Amino acid sequence: xATYKSIRYITPDLVVEQTDSIxxxxxxxxxxxxxxxxxxxxxxxxxxxxxxxxxxxxQSPTISSPGVATMVESIVTGRAVATILSSDPENDALTYSxxxxxxxxxxxxxxxxxxxxxxxxxxxxxxxxTLTITAIDSSGNDSSTTQTVNVIDNADPVISNTSxxxxxxxxxxxxxxxxxxxxxxxxxxxxYSxxxxxxGNAFIINSSTGAIITLAKLDYEMTPIYNLTITxxxxxxxxxxxxxxxxxxxxxxxxxxxxxxAIFALGDTGNGSNTRTNKANLxxxxxxxxxxxxxxxxxxxxxxxxxxxxxxxxxxxxxxYGTGYGTSTAVTNLLSNTGVMSSDVTGLGTARSRLSxxxxxxxxxxxxxxxxxxxxxxxxxxxxxxxSDTTGVGTARRSLAAATWxxxxxxxxxxNDGNSYxxxxxxxxxxxxxxSDTTGVGTARSNTAAxxxxxxxxxxxxxxxxGGINITNLVxxxxxxxxxxxxxxxxxxxxxxxxxxxxxxxxxxxxxxDPTTYLxxxxxxSNTGVMxSDTTGVGQTRRDPAxxxxxxxx
Numbered sequence: 308x309a310t311y312k313s314i315r316y317i318t319p320d321l322v323v324e325q326t327d328s329i330x331x332x333x334x335x336x337x338x339x340x341x342x343x344x345x346x347x348x349x350x351x352x353x354x355x356x357x358x359x360x361x362x363x364x365x366q367s368p369t370i371s372s373p374g375v376a377t378m379v380e381s382i383v384t385g386r387a388v389a390t391i392l393s394s395d396p397e398n399d400a401l402t403y404s405x406x407x408x409x410x411x412x413x414x415x416x417x418x419x420x421x422x423x424x425x426x427x428x429x430x431x432x433x434x435x436x437t438l439t440i441t442a443i444d445s446s447g448n449d450s451s452t453t454q455t456v457n458v459i460d461n462a463d464p465v466i467s468n469t470s471x472x473x474x475x476x477x478x479x480x481x482x483x484x485x486x487x488x489x490x491x492x493x494x495x496x497x498x499y500s501x502x503x504x505x506x507g508n509a510f511i512i513n514s515s516t517g518a519i520i521t522l523a524k525l526d527y528e529m530t531p532i533y534n535l536t537i538t539x540x541x542x543x544x545x546x547x548x549x550x551x552x553x554x555x556x557x558x559x560x561x562x563x564x565x566x567x568x569a570i571f572a573l574g575d576t577g578n579g580s581n582t583r584t585n586k587a588n589l590x591x592x593x594x595x596x597x598x599x600x601x602x603x604x605x606x607x608x609x610x611x612x613x614x615x616x617x618x619x620x621x622x623x624x625x626x627x628y629g630t631g632y633g634t635s636t637a638v639t640n641l642l643s644n645t646g647v648m649s650s651d652v653t654g655l656g657t658a659r660s661r662l663s664x665x666x667x668x669x670x671x672x673x674x675x676x677x678x679x680x681x682x683x684x685x686x687x688x689x690x691x692x693x694x695s696d697t698t699g700v701g702t703a704r705r706s707l708a709a710a711t712w713x714x715x716x717x718x719x720x721x722x723n724d725g726n727s728y729x730x731x732x733x734x735x736x737x738x739x740x741x742x743s744d745t746t747g748v749g750t751a752r753s754n755t756a757a758x759x760x761x762x763x764x765x766x767x768x769x770x771x772x773x774g775g776i777n778i779t780n781l782v783x784x785x786x787x788x789x790x791x792x793x794x795x796x797x798x799x800x801x802x803x804x805x806x807x808x809x810x811x812x813x814x815x816x817x818x819x820x821d822p823t824t825y826l827x828x829x830x831x832x833s834n835t836g837v838m839x840s841d842t843t844g845v846g847q848t849r850r851d852p853a854x855x856x857x858x859x860x861x
Contacts, residue, residue: 365397368443368444368450369393373390375455377458378424378457380428380461381544384426388414388456390419391416391421402442406440408436408437412426435456439453462493463541466537468486471554472484473556474556478521479521480524485519489539491539497539497540499517500537501536501538502537504533509522509530525555527556531554532555534551535552570589570612570857571846572622575608584600587600587646592830598644601646603647605638609660610623610625610851612855613666614711614805619643620857622640622642623640623664624638636652654691655691660678662677663676665712666711667711669714671688672686675719681703682698684735696738696739700740701719701735702722702731704723706722706755712734713762715736721753721767728751728752729751732744744784748782749787751772752772754800754802756812759806768814771801777798778791795830797819797830799817799850802814803853803854804854811831811832813829815829816849817850825849827845
């Protein structure tokens, strides 16, 4: 290797000034050619310098296109388009840019020369791009080339099988309408959607399979026809549409007649004998429709009942046979008129008598209060307690009455708190009192009966103060809507009542103030008095029975 006396340092080059130096420039790479006086030594990395002719200039890079690129139109960005070919005589690092032709900034280029899509390509908007690509080296020298990108059309998905369908307005939710099928010539995955015409969100489509089903109840009178716009979209964002017509047909609507019978079960046979019965009678206003005296389960008094599923009654709690008030049972029985369908004696909550019950949600019963004046309510199905609450229920009392209120609540009225009669009503759900009123409810009394009346009111009939009374009050949660003290029929207490036809109540059995007189009387009552009465064929006279609506159709 040659030795040199001295050098002049010119960043980033070294220049050799003379050859008679006695020092060795050990970091000069002489593998190709030894440096001479007047030459520039160019830094080539790894602590090495290389001779370069001082008279030569830094040359521009060389770049070229790899050829025309063809891209399918798509909304997908980041797709590879082409990589520019390049070199630099001095091996300078190159910086690339797109300096012309990039309509809509559809493309971007990396310092590797790789071009990718930066926006959606749309054949219908731009069919071809001619991009000017410029490369600049570290000395500022640049070169340019053009890159042509042709865009080809991506065919829209085609929906092929829509046709008008007809559906009855009483179709259940989940009913199948049709299954849409679409094809895509590019073989891309298709997603389906309903993009217009879906009034009230009545339908839903499976995005993968195209299956359409009902999502809501249909009503011919409201919307007799639906024109659904079905959209099929491929992975590139291309889409096709078609119309699916759904014609709704009218169905003759029959309004079910509310309960037209009542099931009365169990109770004290009376005359001071303290004898309970397991008898059940299916009663209409004109007398006994059917009777059963066997398999009705634990005979007991001061129990409660509620309609259960329309054609059954759930009876819960009450005083046990021959034991007076001292023993209460936690049993519930699910009864039809032919006897016990199922029974449960476990997990039912606080055993108590002199309580009240109302239907709750169609297949449950809410039992509230009772002896000994507990504020507990239990939401009960036939298999046990669904939920329980012992706080915030309101005034604990016994010998009260309850009626279903709005389907998911119960109204409890009147009763005895152990010392006096109470004219309070509470609107109760299982979590506590929804609303309470202690004024304007009417005559405070116990051992009364109640039934739902028109859905948001309750009719309370008969009862006990110092004697049996024949008063009825039509009560809402805010007080008495109307009252009648005449023509109600035989005054009594320890009776039972149920809704009858939606705006009437049937009251049956009970005891006159004279404790030796029990009644087999039933009266069909509206708030204005007795509509019909029957004293024959009603079945075994008793008091403290329970009753529930039976059959939702006539």
